[in-house]
Amino acid sequence: MQIVLAPMEGVVDHLMRDMLTRIGGFDLCITEFVRVVDQRLPARVFRRLCPELEHGGKTPAGVPVRVQLLGQEPHWLAENAAKAVQLGSPGIDLNFGCPAKTVNKSRGGAVLLKETEQLYQIVKAVRQAVPSEHPVSAKIRLGYDDTALTLDNASAIEAAGATVLTVHARTKTDGYKPPAYWPWIGRIRQRIAIPVIANGEIWTPAQAAQCQHEANTQDIMLGRGALALPNLAKCIRSGQQAMSWPEVLQLLMRYSQYEVAGDKGKYYSNRIKQWFSYLKLQYPEAEALFRQLRVLKRNDEILALLQHAEKTFTLSAKSLQ
Template identity: 70%
Template sequence: MTKEMHIALAPMEGVVDHLMRDMLTRVGGFDLCVTEFIRVVDQLLPPRVFYRLCPELHTGGKTLAGVPVRVQLLGQDPGCLADNAARAVELGSPGIDLNFGCPAKTVNKSKGGAVLLKETDSLYNIVHAVRQAVPPTQPVTAKMRLGFEDKSLAIDNALALEAAGASLITIHARTKVEGYNPPAYWDWIARIKQHVKIPLVANGEIWSAEDAVLCQQQSQCQAIMLGRGALSLPNLAAVIKQQSGPMSWEEVRQLLTRYSGYEIYGDKGKYYPNRIKQWLGYLKRQYVEADALFAQIRAMQSSEQIVEALQQP
């Protein structure tokens, strides 16, 4: 594994917010972050919406560690998405990412996310409109899955995104129906790569440096995107890229303490306890100590209580 390898942090809705992005990019190893999706329906959103989900726009479109953060949009209306994409770039987003991968039922019911993978023409129309609205110097990227119910349109969808002007495609190597159930079909990304010329990024089921190597080999992609793996092992990007040792539980506890009593971008040291508990749920995969800590703080309702518990030896 080479240090030149490009690693992006996945846009996990409700999980990887600006606080988590700040935390993980300080730990190191990431080259790019993508925001949680901003849902676009039928209007040009006010700047405050973009600033709320991407406060890094106040700091040059980068985390405090200097990692670029790209705004992701989700919706079905090409014109409206184009208007909002232009606004996001004007506010400082280094390019635009479009969400064609979200498997959530509520999102798919409103014709957003992965359900659009059933409509190749819609993918083309959306990306084409956004590409026309965004300055040519700024990338327009897309995140997709291999399909909705099956993989029959995987290659056609990627070709449509490329033809519409996408600069890069990140592919979560499962269909919507397959959800997050292992395995990830990295070899399908290699099949798609035979048909498109733009760069592809492999995503899905990368939990370790060994997984990253295997993913690269099977997908034929140099670049990868980490999601749940980075939440389970906070320095996974550094483990992959720099051959670092896995972070100790004591180091993780320090991160949790900082995360619980965070002060960044005006958050004033307050953070949602349910997010802390949610993160512990991911950490359980890598650290047995996370299970006991979760049981200890499960009933706590304030960040102050949780910080106090975390500071105990």
């Protein structure tokens, strides 16, 4: 079984990758996408989204981090794929699943699922540009509006030379509304021979097992579920108990200190609120705290609120001893 941490734009940055891989259970991380249009990007762009390139392409816990590219021009994607690998990325991931309207309007992400031939040309160009020892993976949804091209797209990606295919088991139109259609991944598995990773609507170990059964694959990718339950990968892999709320509070403090120091607070407010929007799905305590946090804009106010919450829980725990 391989468990991969999903590339969630705007929340799974290098600090979140560091924290979640320290908890354990993950075999691979994928970065937020690097947008490629019509040029070979400078090294600083790759290093900004993937600082792990400076450390062998791995998180401090030793988990490989693969750079993800998003674009529509085979030549420029190939050029940038070669650059990313040269800089230290252990392979390349291609984004054909992003449902964001702004991305799709500029012919990137999931909209390419309407163009099977273009998928083939992109993957082929990237595969030819990247040394054979480095994997080239692709992530798709089941389609844009419907599933009419699902199997053709998967076959084209395989024929073009992809090493692995990750499938988010919903169309772009479905968005993130449950359910995820895991049996469709099983149909893809019957069509192609390369490994397939199942993604979508995995929040618990039980759902992971059901997904693996219906998708006919042991390999899974965790996104929102890993943000809602930070040790979900370990729960799935080894039966570890769900992390307690006081333990999550400690993680929140650690992340906050790193994020504010690392990015000088530029993205901290938005990212911590994003994370809380998932934590509240698993922890009732997060729901109450989120109601206070969501109206705050200053980093010092958010940090003070979290420090107060951690102190309150610590004192409460001591009083019960």
